[in-house]
Amino acid sequence: MNSCRIRIWPLIALLSLAWIGSNECALNYRLEGSVVPIFYNLTIGLRGDADNPGTQFDGEVFITLKAVLADVKEITLHKDISINIEECSLYDAADQLVESGLNARLTTEEQTQQLTVPLTQSLAVEANYTLYFKYTGKVQSDTVGLFSASYIDEATMKTKWVLLTQMQPINARLVFPCFDEPALKAKFEVHIGRPSGLSVVSNTELTRTTDEGNNRFTDHFKVTPIMSTYLLAFVVSEYQARGNSSLSILTRPAYYNYTEFSYSVAERVLPAFGELFQQSYQQLGNELLQYATTPRFPHNSMENWGLVIFKDKVVLEQPGVTDGWTQKEFTIRNIVHENAHMWFGNSVTCKWWSYIWLHEGFARYYEFFMGHELYPEYQLDQQFLVHKLHNALLRDSQNFTQPMTSPLGSILTPADIDYKFDKLTFDKAASVIRMWRIAMGEEHFNLAIQEFLQHYYLSSTSPTGLYVLLNDHWPVQESVLNQSYYDFTIQVGYPRIIVSLNLKDHMLSWEQQRFLLNASDGSDPTLRYTVPITYTTNLSPNFQNLTPAFYIKKSNDYNYWSDEPIDWVIVNLKQANYYRVFYNEPLLGRIQVALTKTEHSGIPVENRAAIIDDLFNFALAGLIDYVEVFEFMEYMSTETEYIPWYAAYVGMERIAKRLTPQQLPNFNKYLSDIAVTVLDKLGVGWTSGDKVLDVYNRNQQVAWLCKYQNSNCTNQVKELFEGGMEKPSPDYRETFYCAASRSGGYSRILEYYAKETNYIDREIYWRAASCTRDYRTHYQNEILGKGNSVDLKIAGLAQLYEQNPDLVTPIFQMITEDIAQLAEALESWPKTAQALSDLTDYFTTREQQQLFSNFYKESQTLFGSSAVTLSQALATVDSNVQWAEQRLGKLVSFLAQRNGAAGLTMPLMMMMWTLVGFLLKL
Ligand SMILES: [Zn+2]
Structure with a gap:
């Protein structure tokens, strides 16, 4: 990118520079x-x-x-x-x-x-x-x-x-x-x-x-x-300190008891890294490691050597309030991340900010993979995919992306340096580091990393320094790392590997194209990559060998002839490598059938999640229609794992938000059908024996299914709530009470809110109560009423329509009957404009657009200068509705037909496939 961005220059500076021919590049930000x-x-x-x-x-x-x-x-x-x-x-x-x-x-x-x-x-x-x-x-x-x-x-x-x-x-x-x-x-x-x-x-x-x-x-x-x-x-x-003269956590005295868990994590992490890197923390030259917490900080945490600073919420586990699995995972990940920096960043430092991935990529990588070693119950190795790798793939397929390694001269100004700290850099680098580790094997990788840390101990380096050591330890003679390293660190983007099965199922073919979400956004579509290929077929399925079978070089396509006919193939096992896989028909359909068989035919969760995420992105890019994605996801009526479901909900979020109130019942039916097994397995209640990912999974299932009026979900929650159950764990508290509030529990949850003194739980009860379908009562009494803070009112109003998407029109009509009342309650016209803008982001029809447009014409003068927020929101509504009209038409028909009297529905077909699979197994 151009580092000499005029827009951030104050006018005065520009004028004073006019005499040097407005060549602002003459300024040298680097010391000589x-x-x-x-x-x-x-x-x-x-x-x-x-x-x-x-x-x-x-x-x-x-x-x-x-x-x-x-x-x-x-x-x-x-x-x-x-x-x-x-x-x-x-x-x-x-x-x-x-x-x-x-x-x-x-x-x-x-x-x-x-x-x-x-x-x-x-x-x-x-x-x-x-x-x-x-x-x-x-x-x-x-x-x-x-x-x-x-x-x-x-x-x-x-x-x-x-x-x-x-x-x-x-x-x-x-x-x-x-x-x-x-x-x-x-x-x-x-x-x-x-x-x-x-x-x-x-x-x-x-x-x-x-x-x-x-x-x-x-x-x-x-x-x-x-x-x-x-x-x-x-x-x-x-502050008061927990710990001893070499390791301690400092926080305000009232929080002292909340640091027990963090301290136990800290005690485990440092020696584990010392052993892995064959270099103890103390050998780096500082005997002491302290953590301090703060209510005010620009980041979650910062790796100052010997004094890591965390935002309070990152490392405090308040018993019964913030000590759920989600919070503990967050604590573990942050502590592991910052400790990894003691080696990556503090001892071995990047020569310049263009190479910041040498710090952040490794810290992110170990955050998940050392985190997984120490706390395997969180399955951070799998979670990495849906939380980080998929995010990197999404962002890296758009024109605003950036390479891991930027040219030195392109990162100069404070704004340039800020830009390199983009999360994309962290997530892509961690994904690419994982790809190298898997391709070269864990042992070789660990040796290369130990040598890297030894070689640049207390010094600084560039990506070339890392390359040399990785290459030294690359296990095969003719290393392709040189080219691949360039392709993934200096080039932007990544390929989609197109896989097809030809000549009556005997020939597998691979080719590559750069994957772009929008091919006309100015990105270079001609970039090509050196890509490690791993695959397995139904003939002798093996999902454990992740060593690349071969590499696709930049200019070549690859074919493989099998003597026996192939039914299905899975490429990029466990999504170990940084690319997407596009299965041409009939492969995708056959993979879907394989997924419905016993144990999903051995196809691992990582690949199930990868296929779903890839399909949603291919649909978003216009390479396939959403119908194909939703047809494929019918297999999920046999899916009970968190990771693929997480990928599915991320993908469905964009679609569900754009469906009209009239279209929602068909979506609800679809969702209910594909989630029937998982809901049956997890239920809406909780047990002490729940696995961590089951807790997360139940949380997302109940959040989605009850929101879209799945009667099984709402009835079970109602029954449990009314039957007088224990307080749900912190992980699940808001989701469960939100669902209960929709199904008749509103007044009781509002009472909990009024009585609660702990501010964290109080906010949970407030947001949960605000999920009620009795929007008129909540709005009149609680949002227009005097008792609650403006921030809570704004959050509560948003919950009303976000959690009840079918009610967005009547909620809009209720608010706009007398908009001055809301402005008085929120004590501000700009905040009122923003609240309306947030609400209309959920508009999906031309009728809603018309309602909004009429309101704008009649009432814009009330808003003064913040009327511009409304006019921008109107434009957004128009483009949202247009997008849905252009992209969702076939899907809408598919969902309608599927739920119509068409007879053989997909769930029935799924049952048949399962039966066939069962018989074959016999
Ligand atoms: Zn970091």
């Missing part, structure tokens, strides 16, 4: 590397007291550095505009003053945040100097650099504050002048001055505390390992 830092001795003096974090701080930093080139007469580093330098001088290795009063001569470049220190003489090459700055800085209002967060202390009901940091990717320069690039690593010695009553943690152990008088103290920390500026961190708080 003629001077490198070795050591930072940093002191931050906070100005706040126990009641107030303050808005400014005092800073002092001694940076030991050296010139690596001759004739260096200036030193350039980074500094944000919020840092105000008061003193600057330069000392030599013997601590003799070389130059003082430099602050008068400093120049700063605002756009690139570069600070230049001009010198009167050149620096001696390879000789150490110390550059000294005394300065003041700002406690940021945003969550960057040094910033504050606050909470109400449960014991005293007083507001407490926390000061904490977030330096990644380029925010260290907001806290101190520094060489703020990942490869410019140095050691750090940190000293933090603070008021009494608070304590400070930083990357390393606290060595001593000095009394500065006036109730102020300075905490001094051990020197860090050599590391990048973005990993520096400290937290100032009144």
Whole structure:
């Protein structure tokens, strides 16, 4: 991409640059590397007291550095505009003053945040100097650099504050002048001055505390390992720690009891990585690992070396409230991810942000696969596919995608760097790393990774560094890795492999095309890839051997002749590789039949989910009709596993949302038919012996089936709810109560809401109560009434129509009868406009569009400037309805015919197939 994006430039900057021929590319965001830092001795003096974090701080930093080139007469580093330098001088290795009063001569470049220190003489090459700055800085209002967060202390009901940091990717320069690039690593010695009553943690152990008088103290920390500026961190708080001097979790005292589970995960993860990588955490150079939690943070978590920071909700398990499987899985994944960074990122660092996948791809990969090793009950190896691989495939088939490795020169500005942190980079890289691991075999892969971590220990590298070691360990002589590595890391996108069976079922053929969701979106359709092929047929099915049978090279197609006729083939076993598979007829139909046989003919869940996800994407791209997808999914009347169902619901979501209220009953019938076995197996109740994925699966089944009025689902929930059951587990609480609220449980759940004091459960009850089909009562009493917050009202209104899609028209009519009432309840016309816009996103007919259009004409003036939200929503309704008219026509007829008097329905056919399979087995 073009890194010199004019749109982010302030007008002033543009005008001032006009004289250089508007060549904004002349700005250099990168440091030249003629001077490198070795050591930072940093002191931050906070100005706040126990009641107030303050808005400014005092800073002092001694940076030991050296010139690596001759004739260096200036030193350039980074500094944000919020840092105000008061003193600057330069000392030599013997601590003799070389130059003082430099602050008068400093120049700063605002756009690139570069600070230049001009010198009167050149620096001696390879000789150490110390550059000294005394300065003041700002406690940021945003969550960057040094910033504050606050909470109400449960014991005293007083507001407490926390000061904490977030330096990644380029925010260290907001806290101190520094060489703020990942490869410019140095050691750090940190000293933090603070008021009494608070304590400070930083990357390393606290060595001593000095009394500065006036109730102020300075905490001094051990020197860090050599590391990048973005990993520096400290937290100032009144937190309480669980753990010991080498591993601890810090959180506010009231949350202390909620960190037990996280701590147990932390205790297991570090040694497991140490063993896998043959390099312990301590060998990286830091004895200490602490986790701190915060109510305010820009990400879920951040891997600062020795001091990982998490958002509160990520690592806190409140008994009975947030200690379900879903939350525990989230905790495990985040902890494993951040711990993986201690090796990938902290020890071995990417040379530049263009290669950030070397950190994030591996952290994501281990998040799932080390997570799976340690906690196999979550089946994270399978979940990876539907949560990450499918997401990467979806995004990587559109023009906005980006390659894993971007050219160095294309990632320069803060916006460019931000762009590389796209989730696509994380998910694609993890998927491609998994592909390499499977192709080369686990043992070879682990050896290559151990060597990689050893070779670049405490240093930095590029994707080539990884390639060399993977290639060294590639098990076959003629490695195709060279080409394949290029195809999947430097090129964008991936292929769909078209598989067909010809010459009366004896010849299998493979060919490739780049898969694009929209072939005319400007993407290059001619890209080709070096693709590992694994496959098995009905003749001797083997789904365990994932070693590629062969590679499809860029310009070749492949054929295979079988002496015996083939019935079906499955390609890309366990979706180990990064591509989609397109089965030409009659293969798809035969695979469907195979799936209905005993144990799905051995075809694993990963492939079942992959086929469903691929089919939905082929339909979205217009390569097939949705009818083919829905016909194929008839096999699911024999499917009871979470993973394929998850893929099916992701695909159906887009379709279900665009069906009209008149079309919904046929969809409901279809869904009820294909889900009959799974609902029968799981039921709507829960047992202590439930497997994790069964818990997840029941949750998604009940959420969908009850929402679309499956009577089996609603009746069972009603019976269980009215029979007086225990409180459902946190995983299932909202889904179950939402379903119960639709089936007569509304008033009781509203009572639970009114009585509940725990705010998390209170919100669950509120959202669940808002699933009621008695929308008029809920709207009049609870949303227009006075008792609830505006945020809850907005969430409750959205639940009414999202959870009852057939009621969207009457709900719209009810609201628009007197829109001023809603505006009063939400205390804002812009919020009212947004609420209407959200609702009309569920519109599916021209009649609804007309209603909305009439309302807009009559009432737009009430909305003032936010009327534009409504006009945009009107345009969205038009394009949504148009999409459905163009793309769903055949599907709608199919669903109608299927449920009509046409006789032999698919479920009946399924039963016949099952019977045939049963007889054959006999
Ligand atoms: Zn990460």
